[in-house]
Amino acid sequence: DAYCSKSGTSMSAPVVTGTVALMIQHYRQRYGVTAAPSADIMKALLANTAVDLGRPGPDYQFGFGRLDALTAAQTIDSGPVRILTDAVDNGETDEYLLAVPAGTPQLRVTLNWIDPPGVASTADDDSQSDLINNLDLVLVAPDNSLRYPFTGPGRGNETSNATATGPNNVDTVEQAVVANPQAGFWKVRVQGASVPEGPQNYALVSNVSFSLPGQPEIEVNAPLAFNQLCVGQKEDRTVSIFNTGGGVLQVSSIVLAGSPAFSILSGAAAPLLIQPGAHVELTIRFAPHQQAQTYNGTLTILSNDADEASIVIPITGSTGAPHIDTLIASNGNFGNVCRESFKDLMLTINNSGSCSLSVSNITSNSSDFTVATTVTYPVLVGPGDSLQVAIRYQSSNLGADAATITVSSNA
Known part of the structure; x- marks a missing residue:
């Protein structure tokens, strides 16, 4: 050795x-x-x-x-x-x-x-603040x-004080x-x-x-105004409970009430002690299950702070939804089509909502009108995006034909 x-x-x-x-x-x-x-x-x-x-x-x-x-x-x-x-x-x-x-x-x-995370600079020599x-x-x-x-x-003055x-x-x-x-x-x-x-x-x-003051002093950083989400998404926020006083802060209760879409995911659990100058953290999760809804709740913290024995923090969140708009070329008028021939018109499905549109099926109530584009369902159409499929008219009969095209989705 x-x-x-x-x-x-x-x-x-x-x-x-x-x-x-x-x-x-x-x-x-x-x-x-x-x-x-x-x-x-x-x-x-x-x-x-x-x-x-x-x-x-x-x-x-x-x-x-x-x-x-x-x-x-x-x-x-x-x-x-x-x-x-x-x-x-x-x-x-x-x-x-x-x-x-x-x-x-x-x-x-x-x-x-x-x-908080920022955008990385691509410059070779970037002396500007990225805070x-x-x-x-x-x-x-x-x-x-x-x-x-x-x-x-x-930069450029590395040897200076x-x-x-x-x-x-x-x-x-x-x-x-x-x-x-x-x-x-x-x-x-x-x-x-x-x-x-x-x-x-x-x-x-x-x-x-x-x-520091002789008594415990509670301060809470609780940014609990959640962003608008879509069903299936979730967002976590951190709640920080500080003791800026000179005495031990005794947190006797932490209670989350209101919508079940809010939950305490992890972190400190009452009863607990926070030493002078220290803090504890807990994570609140927002996981909504319904579209186009507003969610509300409260987080109540009880402690031995003489001035603020009870702190009630509002919690808010909301969900968006997809919105479907459909447009078919020529207003769906295929005109005259010879027997044994066919004609296609494009059906455009737009999502003008804030969440993804899930198209689960496109059907026709007539065999003379069919979906000519091969589609694997479900098809997701993002916010602001569109989907185009060809609707085919092919008939062996003489005379006028009509049909209704049904688009099934989560909108």
Whole structure:
């Protein structure tokens, strides 16, 4: 047996992965939960506790620095809260206090959020922001001066230092560092600078404890206005229950009422405890079974929050439907057709609805008029699409003939 030394991403990746797994286990034990902490917590935690290397602040060689598992674990263990989670909507500002003792060598605060998926850029050199939701971190000193997070120098300036002179409008990890901060109460502001898809969950991690109210404080991010669906489709939404207070939040009941199209799919189940600064999540599913309907429900959360012991959240959803329009060429008049000959006219079936049209059969009440196109049923016609089939008239009789063509569908 022997030992050797190796470096590179192939070595660092498993070390960081293993460390994150241990941090997740430690967080579960510390906060008494079975679910893993959200990704924004872990990323903010590791970035805030990393040992800065190279140029001051994050850089393109060392990122936020060297992983420091011990400090990360101690941050989780910290009695006074150093990890906070909450949500902010467009134009809103959340504000927290930090009590910075005299002689503190450095104040470091990191904000992270999991941005909704965007559209990938195809440019070879794209320096433009690809953020969907843009949050801003600002620290306000006791003398009301402002401190901003680092912003990278950008492509083409890889050897330059990061700056901290204004809002960061590019990254989802924002870190503000203040050397030898003034003693006293600092304000930490999280601003929803541009949140078109909100409210946006976020995590804050500080190396100095947050000053929270003594009582539990419940906050709920519940975007439960579901999109319009079609029968057979389903949509899941995440409900986040935050405790932004300093006491343990006791959630005694979570009740879903109203339409059976709504259900609690997975996640936290009451009764449960939410530690200060932490949050839990549950998933609500909307799976409608009838067309052209409006669905309503409520989610009621009971807790020991003195101001909001009962929170009732409305749930809404609706279903669309297909709409069939038919058109046959020449208004269905085949004109004169010789015996033993035939003529085809095109029947067009349009779907002007918002859901797929399922055509299960096309029939005629006369053997002189038949469907000439080979069709395998059912045929799906998407919203805004059409289906064309040939209707054939062929008769061995003299005189006029007539028939009715029936299109069977889910419309």
